[in-house]
Amino acid sequence: METLLQQLINGLTIGSVYALVALGYTMVYGILGLINFAHGDLVMVGALSALQTMMFLMGVAPGMSPIAMLTLALLVAMPVCMMLGFTMERLAYRRLRNAPRLAPLITAIGMSFLLQTIAMILWGRSYHTFPQLISTTPLQPIAGVFITPVQIAILITSALIMVALILLVTRTRVGRAMRATAENHKVASLMGVDTNAVIAMTFVVGAALAAVAGVMFASNYGIAHYGMGFMPGLKAFTAAVLGGIGNLGGAMLGGITLGLVESFGAGYIEDLSFGFLNSSYQDIFAFIILGLVLIFRPTGLLGERVSDRA
């Protein structure tokens, strides 16, 4: 029972990080029908630029409070990712909007690897220790379950961000323009929506979420490196598909579901496979879920769009 609750907490934490990243995928897909492969790598850029900021701050103001330091790091990481998201859209994807269907996708793959390579040049190949400014020492166990302050911080922050995003999309002019553009570019632009600006905006908002997710991810595991964004990116994409791509609520639900499945799966895989598989197979869950969802319920849990849109 205690393990069960423990896995639940762990799953919720990692799931909410997936959900933040999944939101970025789903927003871009909803509006452009493009899987922005490079979105996962923005998570990495967010984490590494936050790391860089913290190192700098530790050098110039060693006595700074951890919360202030983390806030400043986020205030650097988010604009960096937002600019990157904007640049990618402006320089590459925008020019490919009417290209044959494989072209934007291939470009996105190239973009993902380009970001990783640049990160490799800037930060090297090694794993960096990420300062865990919020403690990862578990608090007093409640009913035998350990929960760490960083987990609490992640859960609260991501809940707040998701609420803010939903308000942005449902209650503001920008959000209305986004929904209109997702529905139909041409009509939206005839109605006076600057669709180019809306699409750029979508990339920028998604990138900001990815930056936050990157800092959370690195804080939780205490590690950052150039390739850290790829796997979470794929998993977040799976989460977006699981929830129903193009659907914000779906991305959140999918992220949390995937986090839970992974957490429970990793905990019980050895028993389930009679000792043949162990937790090093954790990463295959996401792919198996992705495959199953696409085959049996391509619209996802809350989906509205059909799967074979390409």
Place this chain on the structure above:
Amino acid sequence: MITLLEARGIGKRFGGLTALDDVSLTINKGEVYGLIGPNGAGKTTLFNVLTGAYMPDGGEFVFNGSQLPTGKPHKVVGRGIARTFQNIRLFRELTALENVMAGHHIRTRAGIWGILTQSRFTREEERLTTERAYELLDYVGIAHLAEAVSKNLSYGDQRRLEIARALATEPHLLALDEPAAGMNATETAQLRRLIDQIRHDGVTVLLIEHDVKLVMGLCDRVAVLDFGRKIAEDVPSVVQRDPKVIEAYLGGGHKHVA
């Protein structure tokens, strides 16, 4: 008269919308059969159900004396029903010749080993396919464009190429979905001669068309669909005077005076 195709009580719903409601009709061998009706009457849906693109919710098709499989387009083509599309769908990157050759796919048998070893059978079949495709291009009048990439052809030529491709499947029944859409008067006249020729060469034609003049002049019999139901089926001159048909076209909020 020999019956070629019989639709029995075909029904199709999309969510709450009834696209086809208990539609039954009979097409005789050797005739040109017209299917008309206002926009959204269910004509193209009937095409899609017939050719296996959609599963019907009820009813069956009997073709050449036996039941047609549903939801299996390649089997329907194999039985001898070919179609064209309202918004032309060619294989854009292939040449006109290759498009028609692709249409012959289902009538050829070369297997993977035969192709890899270029067996005598494969080479002979390939040669015959090429010749047959060229003949068909000639038949529809665009043989001189055999080696042009299809996406570069003019609109009228693309329509004709699509018909040639459909004929390459060696159909008994050729189903044309608004072949005259977007054509000018000269092109329509040529199309009319082509359809006449096809019928004379023994292929039954099922024609969806908005151009009432074309339908009335060309078809032996006409069925009218309205809101998914068949409201009339007879020779053109009778259908034309049918009050229900006039009502469907002029009244009931339809703006289509075809």
Place this chain on the structure above:
Amino acid sequence: MNELVAAVPWLGRRNPMAARWLIIVLALAAPLIAMMFGRSWVRVLDFALLYMMLALGLNVVVGFAGLLDLGYIAFYAVGAYTFAFLASPHFGVHWPFWAVLPLGAAFAALAGIALGFPVLRLRGDYLAIVTLGFGEIIRIFMNNLNYPINITNGPQGINMIDPIVLFGWDLSRTLKIGDFTINSLYLYYYFFLLCVAGSILLIQRLQISRIGRAWAAMRDDELAAKAIGINIRNMKLLAFSLGATFGGVAGCLFGAFQGFVSPESFSLMESIAVLTMVVFGGMGNIAGAVVGALVLALLPEVLRDIAVPIQQMLFDRVLLDPEVLRMLLLSLAMILMMLLRPVGLIPAKARYAHPEHLPRKKEARP
């Protein structure tokens, strides 16, 4: 071959015969030229030929059938591991090359069908992600199947794999004819060249056939392809399995040539590298795959030789190591090609029919 001939700049269109001979002579003389720069360059050429086979195989899937496969390297892995299992001390089995090669090809083809079935209904971007997942799953298994039973030997991989032996003739030994010696790297080169030439021949036969046309039809418009009676399911499975077969054969050759396989050789980066070769050369045409593979397999090595000394001279240290340069090159090649020249380096039109069969040609009208 004709596409390749037409792709030769300037000469290809003016004098196809001369261009053809130029290609043949260059292909035969390449290792001799490479040897002047050092043995390692012959090895680089050997690998370039393996990449060529991979690019040709992937081109069947991506270029002909229009199915974006990001897990292609998994089939290479299946071939390589099949060879490693059946011809190395790992299990103490030493089957002859000719027995293992068809098995490697067959297993890869089966893996291709296994991948094909679940993804039949997917298109475009979803297909890409699922195939990527497939590649990763294979790699995760290669990495972890050393416990509880040691099958793959985990991340260490399997070594001391038997070399290729053709009719008692060991390609890994220097051949001596009288006073004349031929280095093993040459022997592998010419054997691989033969394999590539064979692949080109077979793939061209597939391209100009009812199957090649069915693939192209499906790629251009799936709905219309159904409407003319093409069995989409079978054609997709055929594309996956035939594409995989070439990957499997290349994998066997790789295992035997390298004498060592480990999961590291089959990373996602390698799938992407092969895809880049296809995209860079020009999707859907054979010459594109060949040239793309040649350029993108050689260029990183050339850069390695040039860029490293230059950096040492300028900065006194190596800022961009060769591996980083390779990734940079591949990712930029992919992005820039899509933005500036989406048809690829060689926009040669792929043919799916024999124009000489046309009656008009025979009559030779004035």
